[in-house]
Amino acid sequence: MKRYLSLTLLAVCSLLFAGCGYHFVKGGEKIPYDVKTVAVPTFANKTLEPSVEVVVTDEVIHQLIIDGRLKVVEKKDAESILTGAVTSFSLVPLSFSSGGVVTEYRVTMGIDVKLLQVSDQKVLWKDNKSATWEYRLSDSSSASRSSQDSAIRSASKYFAESMVSDMLSGF
Numbered sequence: 001m002k003r004y005l006s007l008t009l010l011a012v013c014s015l016l017f018a019g020c021g022y023h024f025v026k027g028g029e030k031i032p033y034d035v036k037t038v039a040v041p042t043f044a045n046k047t048l049e050p051s052v053e054v055v056v057t058d059e060v061i062h063q064l065i066i067d068g069r070l071k072v073v074e075k076k077d078a079e080s081i082l083t084g085a086v087t088s089f090s091l092v093p094l095s096f097s098s099g100g101v102v103t104e105y106r107v108t109m110g111i112d113v114k115l116l117q118v119s120d121q122k123v124l125w126k127d128n129k130s131a132t133w134e135y136r137l138s139d140s141s142s143a144s145r146s147s148q149d150s151a152i153r154s155a156s157k158y159f160a161e162s163m164v165s166d167m168l169s170g171f
Helices: 002-018 052-067 141-169
Strands: 037-039 080-096 102-117 123-136
Touching: 052 080, 052 102, 052 141, 080 123, 102 141, 123 141
Parallel strands: 037 080
Antiparallel strands: 080 102, 102 123
16 A cells, blocks of 8 residues: 555656756847857956966856857857956955964956857847855965965856856846
8 A cells, every 4th residue: 555655646746747847948038049159269367367367268168068058169150259358356365374374265356248249249248247266275385376276267167157147048
């Protein structure tokens, strides 16, 4: 009897949830349906942090590829172009040792992005976002720089995920 009730409950739940599911559809509210390709030139760097624009651009391209709704192509083959600029970069101390030495930082970046339709240079979407990530310092300076680089990559990944979601999903 218990087995029969368990199987019945399983069957009912399967039927109830079989048609449910969330999925993305091509386009979104902000991007015309006929735009299927995008070029992503290296973002500009308006900060003093070297190469931060390369990390941000790489993460944006990676996230667009993972998402799959827009195919990343060379500029000559693109229907749209996503441009961007890292406009600010800061390191803010968060915690200190008993001797007053910084042990943890927060990386914050400000990033402007704009999607243009190639055919008429119409701005399809634009936004200004910030991305933050925290990291702990280690005893060696090379490991501390590695921790900072890792935090920059993590903040860039967070930014890219949020930006692609906002740009393509209309959220």
